[in-house]
Amino acid sequence: MPNNRTKAMVQGAIILGIFLILLVLAFYVPLVNLIAFVFAPLPIAWYSATYKRQQAISLSLLAVFASVLVGNISILPIAFVLAVIGFVIGDALRLRKSKVYLLLSTGLALLLTLAMLFLVLTRLLNIDVNDEGLKVSRETYEEYIDKSPQLMGQEVPKEQMLQVFDAMQLSVPAAITISVFILAVIIIEVNLPVLKRLQIPVPKYPPFSELRLPRAVLWYYLIVLSINLFFPPEIGTTLFVIVLNMSIVLWVLLTLQGISFIHYCIDAFSYPRFLKVIATILAIPLYSFIILLGIIDLGFNLREFIKGKSQK
Structure with a gap:
């Protein structure tokens, strides 16, 4: 591993610039935002896998705060999530952990950071994203049920359909958990081949x-x-x-x-x-x-x- 402090600072500045570019693309550019979002943890993951943990933490924090300079305060949550994911992936690679450990740690990091952002929105900003989303979904669902005789040629029992929606609503935490780990799999599978080309040893899944x-x-x-x-x-x-x-x-x-x-x-x-x-x-x-x-x-x-x- 490189021990030269000057080299670490220079590479850190380059990594920070690449991260901010990908962050801007993920936040502002519609057609490439999903691709940029998946690749955004890559530069910090490389730095975290190459240098000591303390240096990687410092760079990750700097990346989060610097994100405000290239956008506004609304870009900060996305920068926080992506920086944490990059750090966790790189730290697991630096410690030569298994790919299963890498998946679990990345999924948990993603889940915890999203939960923290949810708490900030609900407690500090008094914005309940969950309730707002469920309210809109329920209105759309009821509208669909009311129009079902015209769309399907037969009337759908409204009470039973609303009970199904209520059950779906109650299972949102499980759906979010499963979705988060699927996203973690996608991020890992996309970024590990690139990290391997950058001379970072990457693990493989067991059969x-x-x-x-x-x-x-x-x-x-x-x-x-x-x-x-x-x-x-x-x-x-x-x-x-x-x-x-x-x-x-x-x-x-x-x-x-x-x-x-x-x-x-x-x-x-x-x-x-x-x-x-x-x-x-x-x-x-x-x-x-x-x-x-x-x-x-x-x-x-x-x-x-x-x-x-x-x-x-």
Whole structure:
């Protein structure tokens, strides 16, 4: 790693300029804003992976404050999120962490920074983005239901449809969490190849068939299932919202575990690889069975049994 302080300052100034250019493109230019947003963490990630943590933190803070000079105060939240993501990615690469760790740390950083911005908007500025968005969505949804006889040729039961919307509204936290981690995957997959070309060592994912979630996921699922079976919370209560959102996240995780187990079986018995694609597609309509497979895979050492059978 470079130890020359002057070189670090010069490269830091260049990195800061590149970050601010990408930030301006992400904030002001409509056609390239999404591409610029995804690549904006790249310069800080490179600097954080190359230099010491203290230097990377200083540059990240400077980038956030300097963003006001190229825009107005409204650009500050985006600069904060992108700078934090870049620092977290680079720090994980500097420490030679696994790609799974990189994904989890980036997703959590993105989730926490967005949560902090949400709290600032709601507490300090008295702007509830969530309520405003849900209000507009509900008005649009009700308007669609009222027009359904003309659009679909038949009347849709309004009360039932509104109950569906209420359930969707309560599951917003889980949807946001899943979306944030999908965004983290996109940012990582786009930026790591570039960082690799810049001589930064980057990790690789282990084979999907070797995915093993922590066994604690199974215990969380059993706790949530027990609450739903024996102490079902009332709709709309805080406990109901928590249980609903935890259930959605756990379903997604256990579905991934079940698909991974199927992939492992296909590899173990040397079946054609295209069966993995078919199994993954069929996992969507058969998600209940796939979740059960994921539970069995976590709870019992089935892979050792499959391994023994495949070697006979």
